Amino acid sequence: MNGAARDVVVRELHSLAEFQEVARLFDGIWRPAPGGEPVTVELMRALSHAGNYVAGAYGGDGTLAGASVGFLAAPAGEALHSHVTGALPGRGAGLALKLHQRAWALARGLERITWTYDPLVRRNAHFNLVKLGALPEEYLPSFYGVMGDAINAGDESDRVLAVWRLTEPRVTAAVRGEPVPAEVPPDAAAGLEDRDGHPAPGRADARVVLVAVPGDIETLRRRDPGAAKAWRHAVRDVLGGLMNEGAQVIGFHQKSCYVVERRI
Structure with missing residues (x-):
């Protein structure tokens, strides 16, 4: 665990006052309608x-x-679905919460934790896939419908379902601070690239395909909604299309692109 996360104390909450404090924190993060x-x-x-x-x-x-x-999620006794997690930046709270959540689940005999996240947000993809060792297993177009909060407003709510298999070697290595990078073979194809801030589709028929995401989708939504929309649909078409065909995301490369492998 990094130094910031070591200074964080995580505990379960039970009182109305505590829940009200969480609600205020979440309001400050998302600024919802x-x-x-x-x-x-x-x-x-x-x-x-x-x-x-x-x-x-x-x-x-x-x-x-x-x-x-x-x-707790179905099947009973196997999984926890993490519905919402919010943390102030630079405090180590996000990692501390996930490690606490993992210990909580293992103590109850659960095998995995799932959650959804926006596949266009680079920092979340890196955190989920590299720092935690979770992997996306399902692409969910417009999962929440129209959202009116300050972070998601004006965009479609595509999500991927991240699955954290709590005792797999890649996960146990990641939580020890030893993330396993995705291997990218020399013949990997660029299925989607970033060219001057815009998505540029390429080849998606190789065994391993790289799918780029924008550098900062949240800022792009405000500054160039058209480009943000183009990224949304391009990632849906390429990443979502590959996953729907049975290809598997095996990692996130150089904090910029998904590594997707066809199972042959």
Whole structure:
């Protein structure tokens, strides 16, 4: 665990005051439209009372730096679905929450944790695939429909389902701080490239295909909505198309592109 994450204390939450604090934190992160909160105080209360996962990450000064809410998923006794995790940047809270969540799940005999994330957000892809060792296993177009928060407004809510198989070697290595990089063979094809901030489709018929994502999709949504939309549809077509055909994402290369392998 890095130094920032070591200074974070994570614990389960049970009181209304704690859930209200989480709601305020999430409002500050997402700035949702009224009624568009990622999770309500009442739902956190119900999930916690029913034995699901609601946890907060506190910095050395005792302030809430991050929180995560999840629920047990089907098949029963096998998985936890992490519905929403929000953390202030630069505090190590995101990693600390995930490591706590993993320990929580293993203590209950669970095999995996799943969550969705926007495949266009580079830092999330790197964090999920490289630092944690999770892998995307399903592409979900417009999964949440129209979203009105400050981060996602004006874009379609495509997501990929990340699956964290908690005891696999790549995961145990990653949580020890030894992430396993994806191997990129010399004959890998560029299925999607970044050319001057715009998506440029290439070959997607090779055994290994690289699928680039933009450098900062959140800023691009504000500055050039047309380019952001082009990236959304290009990644949906190339990455989503490959995954729908049965190809598997095996890593994220140089903090810039997915490595996708066809199973032959």
